[in-house]
Amino acid sequence: MDNVTTAGHAPVGAHAHGTHAHADHHEQSFVTKWIFSQDHKVIGIQYTITALLFLLFGFGLMALMRYQLAFPMQPIPVIGSLLGAANAPGGIMLPEFYNQLGAMHGTIMVFLGVVPLAVGGFGNYVMPLMIGAPDMAFPKLNMASYWVYFVGGVVMLASFFIPGGAAQSGWTSYPPLSVITATEGQTWWLVGMVFLITSSLLGSMNFIVTIVQLRAKGLGWFRLPFFVWAQFVTSFLLLLAFPPLEAAGVLQLMDKVAGTSFFLPSGLVVGNRALEVSGGGNALLWQHLFWFLAHPEVYVLILPAMGIVAEIIANNTRKPLWGYRVLIYAIIFLGFMSFIVWAHHMFMTGMGTAMAAFFQTTTMIISIPSVVILTALVISLWGGSIRFNTPMLFALGFLPMFGIGGLTGLPLGLNVADIPLHDTYYVIAHFHYVVAPGTIFALFAGVYYWFPKATGRKMNETLGKIHFAGSFVCMNVIFMPMFLLGLAGVSRRLFDAGAAYDFAQPTLHWNVVSSWGAWILAIFQIPFIFNFFWSIWKGEKVGDNPWEATTIEWAAPSPPPHGNFTVAPEAYRGPYEYSVPGAAKDFSPQYEAS
Amino acid sequence: MTSDHAAMTSDHAVDIDKHVRVYITVFVALMILTIVTVAISRLHLSVPIAVTVALLVAIIKGSLVACYFMHLISEKKLIYAVLTLTAFFFAALLALPVFTHSNGYWIE
Amino acid sequence: MEIPYTVELRRDTGLNNGKIGIWLFLASEVMLFGALFASYILIRTGAPSWPRGDTILDVPLATFNTIVLIGSSVTMVMAWASLMRRRFGTYRIYMGATILLGFVFLVVKYFEYTHKFHDGLFPSSNNFLAIYFTLTGLHMLHVFGGMVVNAYFWGPGAKLWKTNPAWFTNRVEHSGLFWHFVDLVWIFLFPTLYLL
Numbered sequence: 085m086d087n088v089t090t091a092g093h094a095p096v097g098a099h100a101h102g103t104h105a106h107a108d109h110h111e112q113s114f115v116t117k118w119i120f121s122q123d124h125k126v127i128g129i130q131y132t133i134t135a136l137l138f139l140l141f142g143f144g145l146m147a148l149m150r151y152q153l154a155f156p157m158q159p160i161p162v163i164g165s166l167l168g169a170a171n172a173p174g175g176i177m178l179p180e181f182y183n184q185l186g187a188m189h190g191t192i193m194v195f196l197g198v199v200p201l202a203v204g205g206f207g208n209y210v211m212p213l214m215i216g217a218p219d220m221a222f223p224k225l226n227m228a229s230y231w232v233y234f235v236g237g238v239v240m241l242a243s244f245f246i247p248g249g250a251a252q253s254g255w256t257s258y259p260p261l262s263v264i265t266a267t268e269g270q271t272w273w274l275v276g277m278v279f280l281i282t283s284s285l286l287g288s289m290n291f292i293v294t295i296v297q298l299r300a301k302g303l304g305w306f307r308l309p310f311f312v313w314a315q316f317v318t319s320f321l322l323l324l325a326f327p328p329l330e331a332a333g334v335l336q337l338m339d340k341v342a343g344t345s346f347f348l349p350s351g352l353v354v355g356n357r358a359l360e361v362s363g364g365g366n367a368l369l370w371q372h373l374f375w376f377l378a379h380p381e382v383y384v385l386i387l388p389a390m391g392i393v394a395e396i397i398a399n400n401t402r403k404p405l406w407g408y409r410v411l412i413y414a415i416i417f418l419g420f421m422s423f424i425v426w427a428h429h430m431f432m433t434g435m436g437t438a439m440a441a442f443f444q445t446t447t448m449i450i451s452i453p454s455v456v457i458l459t460a461l462v463i464s465l466w467g468g469s470i471r472f473n474t475p476m477l478f479a480l481g482f483l484p485m486f487g488i489g490g491l492t493g494l495p496l497g498l499n500v501a502d503i504p505l506h507d508t509y510y511v512i513a514h515f516h517y518v519v520a521p522g523t524i525f526a527l528f529a530g531v532y533y534w535f536p537k538a539t540g541r542k543m544n545e546t547l548g549k550i551h552f553a554g555s556f557v558c559m560n561v562i563f564m565p566m567f568l569l570g571l572a573g574v575s576r577r578l579f580d581a582g583a584a585y586d587f588a589q590p591t592l593h594w595n596v597v598s599s600w601g602a603w604i605l606a607i608f609q610i611p612f613i614f615n616f617f618w619s620i621w622k623g624e625k626v627g628d629n630p631w632e633a634t635t636i637e638w639a640a641p642s643p644p645p646h647g648n649f650t651v652a653p654e655a656y657r658g659p660y661e662y663s664v665p666g667a668a669k670d671f672s673p674q675y676e677a678s
Numbered sequence: 679m680t681s682d683h684a685a686m687t688s689d690h691a692v693d694i695d696k697h698v699r700v701y702i703t704v705f706v707a708l709m710i711l712t713i714v715t716v717a718i719s720r721l722h723l724s725v726p727i728a729v730t731v732a733l734l735v736a737i738i739k740g741s742l743v744a745c746y747f748m749h750l751i752s753e754k755k756l757i758y759a760v761l762t763l764t765a766f767f768f769a770a771l772l773a774l775p776v777f778t779h780s781n782g783y784w785i786e
Numbered sequence: 787m788e789i790p791y792t793v794e795l796r797r798d799t800g801l802n803n804g805k806i807g808i809w810l811f812l813a814s815e816v817m818l819f820g821a822l823f824a825s826y827i828l829i830r831t832g833a834p835s836w837p838r839g840d841t842i843l844d845v846p847l848a849t850f851n852t853i854v855l856i857g858s859s860v861t862m863v864m865a866w867a868s869l870m871r872r873r874f875g876t877y878r879i880y881m882g883a884t885i886l887l888g889f890v891f892l893v894v895k896y897f898e899y900t901h902k903f904h905d906g907l908f909p910s911s912n913n914f915l916a917i918y919f920t921l922t923g924l925h926m927l928h929v930f931g932g933m934v935v936n937a938y939f940w941g942p943g944a945k946l947w948k949t950n951p952a953w954f955t956n957r958v959e960h961s962g963l964f965w966h967f968v969d970l971v972w973i974f975l976f977p978t979l980y981l982l
Contacts, residue, residue: 328821343910372775719981
């Protein structure tokens, strides 16, 4: 099963390669091969399955919340009685439990779902194949990064079951609330985050070194697929932006566990009693450190998605991407700018006009490369021979959804326009549009697209199209009304969706619409889940390059063996040589000599 | 099995002797600068001046460690590029929060 | 299956994988300690008053510790230089000295901390102490981590010298870079906390 042919495989710099079991010498044990694997493909699959499960779980948390939002204070059918009296006595969700669901929905979706799938899953599996490498530069580190992620995930999940439940101060964990809340869930969140951040750091180092050092012969920087560039920039964001949140996490842990006051100002009164702490802390310090990470984090959420969409569009229009160089310069500029816009999340904290103007300006500037990238992808469709297969449908769906998400971000990035919109449902609608029918659609596209490479079989097209159509409609049904709610002034994180407020009354019925959208969206994921597992054994068998694509991962067998390529590939041309005039076929792969 | 160890790094055994002399020199300089910084602190200068002087001395010491012990003075462009990028974001992280919220408004 | 450029240098970058890897890691550490220094700045500038370091902390002891750590940096780079000169025995001595000096540093800090606790001074007492304990505590964890890695290369990991001396030398160099960085952080921590 795992035999590696060594024809043409000349050892480069012969030496004993650590303690890694060589597949060409002896069979690996089940544990070494599938549990503690150092093969990037196995690790990529581990990340993918784990992340998909977390996405499903995070979605489940929201499905539960949406009942409370649609029918506040009504007992939740069936599930209500299973939640326990501590969370939902009589099946009616307590506000504390709603807050737990909210904080953990955000945390799980962002840190346990989307990023591990986009970077840990797709980055790990596809990137080394795309650059013609035998594996990542540091296979042991790769394995470590998965298992540290796994532990972080366990800690986060376990926090639901401790007395007092999980963290309940938003995924943003603002102090003083996060510190003074008497339960331990926040402490578990902080510990979990330390694991997740560590996993990210290990992964990002690996990605950067791999892309810099292990590119195949002939694969210069401007012959790299855009997907690889996207992963490259993303890795720098993770490497340099996460540590401040790790530092902040340590400081908040100290506040919670060691009684310090890094984030607690003097004179705080909680429950009619003065808080017995030394005081003198600064709650805004947390916000600065948190958003220093969390803003680049949103680009971590979108950049791999743009990379995936770019590959699929080029492949299914049978023509090169429009503006390949422009895309690369734009993504580099975007990555750089992402580090100096963060306080646009803090416009309402009393900052002076000079700093507000600074962050507003950098934020407006950063929208430019975003638009450039989206425009280049749209223009790439012009004159294409478009194939409307499932990956392409999701990629096409991504474009207007990301457009809506991106454009609706603009008023939030403008200091004054943000005043009525900050912390309302408008914000929720904005970021869900970018992440949900944005990034997640791109991730679905990627699953359908690279599934044949990983398994040697295609997923079913009909089920895929049903998955797409239903998801596309439902996403809009859920999130479009939230713009209205936000513009009407309904705050986010209200456990009754504003039912207690007069001004919110005209908007309440929209919550029923959104909730039904969410529940029907859940039903439309069933064809996907079924399709995913059924196709592993029963999907249509395909060869190495079923999509007739040009990038190097399609040169490897489907699925690739340990070591990936029977002969080390070489790049002879750019990544998107489709429909080259005079060529025999409508695609000229990077890895084919003539 | 590599037989030619000259290939492993850019230094040869001859250069190492020169490097070792540099290491000892830097060590002595670091000792002196440590004494200097402690001595100056005894003068109890005003906070802004004390901070500036202490920072300057620390930067000199740090640069010596970085340039000579860590061989940064003869490193490759890629490493310089990564560190320059890092330095820029480090500066932003140090400066922007205090510019944004330093007027003591939020603090008792 | 071998990973290329683990030892030999890639032509266009002039580097091996480990060298880039460790510098990337150090870049992330710069951001980690940078965030803590940024926290120090924000908290201190917002405080109505702030004690001068020498009124609370033991400067002579910390000065000694500074000399110890800088000394360990020298022994670390000499350990690597010994390997470059193919003197494994000398390497062992210098690396052992590095680990020992690191251990001295930790012992001194142990006494510093317990002395504070004995005097009723805890992180929760005030923000000066909070940031002191947190910054030096995190630094201490890095010292400890570095010592563990160094101990591995002094002990069980040194087997690699026999089978792949070039790779072993590089790994010691990379581990040395981490150790120098820990020293570098202390060079800034010491005046910030103790002298200002």
